[in-house]
Amino acid sequence: MDFDSIKKLTTSEAKAVDQLIINELSSDVVLINQMGRYIVGSGGKRLRPMLLLLAAKALGDVSNNHLILAAVIEFIHTATLLHDDVVDDSDLRRGKESANAVWGNAASVLVGDYLYSSAFEMMVRTGNMRVMEILSKTTTAIAEGEVLQLLNCNNPETSEEKYLEVIARKTAILFSAATKLAAVISDASAEVEQSLALYGQHLGVAFQLIDDALDYKASTDELGKNLGDDLAEGKPTLPLIYAIQNSSESEAQIIIDAIKNGNRDAFNEVYAIVQSTKAIDYTEQRADEEAQKAISALSVLPDSDYKQALTLLALFSVQRNY
Numbered sequence: 001m002d003f004d005s006i007k008k009l010t011t012s013e014a015k016a017v018d019q020l021i022i023n024e025l026s027s028d029v030v031l032i033n034q035m036g037r038y039i040v041g042s043g044g045k046r047l048r049p050m051l052l053l054l055a056a057k058a059l060g061d062v063s064n065n066h067l068i069l070a071a072v073i074e075f076i077h078t079a080t081l082l083h084d085d086v087v088d089d090s091d092l093r094r095g096k097e098s099a100n101a102v103w104g105n106a107a108s109v110l111v112g113d114y115l116y117s118s119a120f121e122m123m124v125r126t127g128n129m130r131v132m133e134i135l136s137k138t139t140t141a142i143a144e145g146e147v148l149q150l151l152n153c154n155n156p157e158t159s160e161e162k163y164l165e166v167i168a169r170k171t172a173i174l175f176s177a178a179t180k181l182a183a184v185i186s187d188a189s190a191e192v193e194q195s196l197a198l199y200g201q202h203l204g205v206a207f208q209l210i211d212d213a214l215d216y217k218a219s220t221d222e223l224g225k226n227l228g229d230d231l232a233e234g235k236p237t238l239p240l241i242y243a244i245q246n247s248s249e250s251e252a253q254i255i256i257d258a259i260k261n262g263n264r265d266a267f268n269e270v271y272a273i274v275q276s277t278k279a280i281d282y283t284e285q286r287a288d289e290e291a292q293k294a295i296s297a298l299s300v301l302p303d304s305d306y307k308q309a310l311t312l313l314a315l316f317s318v319q320r321n322y
Contacts, residue, residue, distance in 0.1 A: 003045075003316055006309045010053040013062050013070075017049055020071045024118055031103070035111045039078055039099050048073045048178045051203075051313065055182035055196055058306035065126045065185045072135065073178045075119040080142060080174075082112035087150070088233050130184050138177040145170025154234035156256040160241050164205070172204025195300040199310065202294035207317045209287035212237035214321070216274045231270060234262035238286065240270070242279040251276075287318045 007014070025036040049070035056066045082099055084090070086108050091101040100108040116139065123135055149166045152158045179200035183193040215230045216239050230237050236259050244252045251273045258266040274280060294314040301307045 001309065001312055006054075006312060006316075007050065009305060009309055010050055010057065010062075013053045013057075013067065014046065014050065016067050017053070017070045017074070020067060021074060024071065024075070024122060027114075031107060032111055032114055035082075035099050035103055035107060036078075036115065038102070039082065040074070042096050046074065047207075047313070048077055048174060051175060051200060051310070052178040052182045054306050054309050054313070055179045056186055058301050058304055058310065059183065059186040059188050059192070063185060065128070065131075066182060068122055068125055069131065069181050069185065070178075072119045072122050073174065073181075075115045075122070076135070076139060076142075077174060079112040079115035079119070080146075082108045082115070083146070086112075087146070088229070090229065126185070128184070131181060134177055134181060134184065138173050141169045141173045145173070149235070152236060154260050154262060156236055156240075156244060156259040158236040158241060160238060163236065163238055163241060167205055167208040168201070171208040172201045175204030175207070176200035192300050195297045199294045199297040199314075202290045202297065203314050203317055206287040206290035206294065206314065209238060209283055209290065210318055210320065213239055213280050213283040213287070215239075216271055217280055217321075228264045228267035231258055231267055232262050232264035234259050238283045239274050239279040242282045243270075243274045243277045246277040246279070247273050284318065291315060291318045 021040055022037070025033060025040065027033055027036075052066065052070045052073060053062060056062045085098040085100050086105045090098050098108075099111070120132075120135075123131055145166050145168070148162075149170060152162060152166060176197045177200070180193055180197035183196045188196075212230065215228065215237065231240075240255055240259060244255050247255070254266060254269050255273060257263065258270050291314040295311050298307055298310055301310075
């Protein structure tokens with residue numbers, strides 16, 4: 001079963017979610033329609049909503065509330081992308097001009113706020129306080145992760161522990177919310193709910209670790225963003241943290257200076273050091289460990305095509321090149 005085969009397991013539900021997204025982006029403010037449709041329609045794997053739908057199907061049927069929450073998860077994710085690109089001053093997202101490059105930073109921030117607000121308006125429709133509790137805590141954690149990442153920027157002394165704390169809050173928490181919410185709406189047991197939350201958390205960490213590795217491995221066309229963006233933004237990601245700790249003093253200083261100054265011009269030198277220290281291998285190994293933890297968490301589910309798909313998505317997250 002490849003990624004396309006996995007997607008086909010939720011084709012009809014995914015179409016319903018897409019229609020719900022289109023309906024919710026219908027506003028009498030033209031710019032909201034334009035920007036919302038631009039970024040939601042600009043590709044992407046729709047991985048988070050897919051996880052929610054697959055988890056729901058692994059537990060039984062997909063209800064209307066599952067569809068609403070799949071759209072909510074995508075709205076929150078899209079809002080974070082809009083805000084991220086402003087903070088990072090990015091001009092490329094998924095191989096296209098980023099929204100802030102097209103419409104400017106102010107519009108991106110405000111439309112991101114609109115998507116957050118719409119997400120909360122939609123979740124209220126479920127009439128479920130647990131849902132609102134989980135998602136309010138999730139969005140708070142994402143914001144905290146963003147601020148922690150900002151504090152770590154241009155700081156070459158950032159430890160692996162601090163880096164992992166950032167991605168746990170900034171990225172993995174939304175994966176975890178997606179799979180946990182599927183269990184909540186399906187009235188699953190506390191054990192299943194917790195196990196699916198752990199699955200999403202470990203998968204999200206694995207996914208981000210590979211994202212950070214790809215910045216020193218993929219091509220711009222494959223990645224859909226400019227290579228060296230993380231370095232230009234002064235982000236001390238795991239490949240850099242590991243390379244600093246496992247290179248000569250002079251090589252480490254090259255990376256330290258590049259992080260401090262956000263120096264994309266040093267990318268080729270840094271890239272060579274990252275390769276020579278096997279920092280990518282180490283990052284991929286850590287991602288594999290997280291993926292295996294995610295797969296282990298699925299042991300509470302009965303065997304089905306949907307459980308197999310969730311297992312394969314964990315493997316896909318660490319084997320992809322985009």
